[in-house]
Amino acid sequence: MQLSHTCLTVSDLERSLAFYSLLGFEPRRSIGSGPATSMFSGLSEDTDRLQLRLTDDFEPAMTRFGHIAVDVEDLDALLGLLAEHGVVPDQPPTPTGSLRICFVHDPDGYAIELIEEEG
Numbered sequence: 001m002q003l004s005h006t007c008l009t010v011s012d013l014e015r016s017l018a019f020y021s022l023l024g025f026e027p028r029r030s031i032g033s034g035p036a037t038s039m040f041s042g043l044s045e046d047t048d049r050l051q052l053r054l055t056d057d058f059e060p061a062m063t064r065f066g067h068i069a070v071d072v073e074d075l076d077a078l079l080g081l082l083a084e085h086g087v088v089p090d091q092p093p094t095p096t097g098s099l100r101i102c103f104v105h106d107p108d109g110y111a112i113e114l115i116e117e118e119g
Contacts, residue, residue, distance in 0.1 A: 006050055007038070010107075026041055082104060
């Protein structure tokens, strides 16, 4: 078995697609229409791992949602790009063993962990 994909409900599909494109997600295929539209996205040559689903009864991210983790090559460069779009991390990158991590939030409040392997 393997993980197929993660689905997040969003309030504004275009705004969410713009945010996730900054993290390297490429929109691949759309299903449904109107208030039931979903867009599947993936990273580079990976499969479609993220589904963003528009819903007309959107409620903010639930309090028990943990986070999505994304491996990045250059955390500082990505944080600079995100800052240009008004996205700031919760705190500066934190070294954890051979990793540096920090968290940002998407437009609907979902936590995204950014992980850079040093070395």
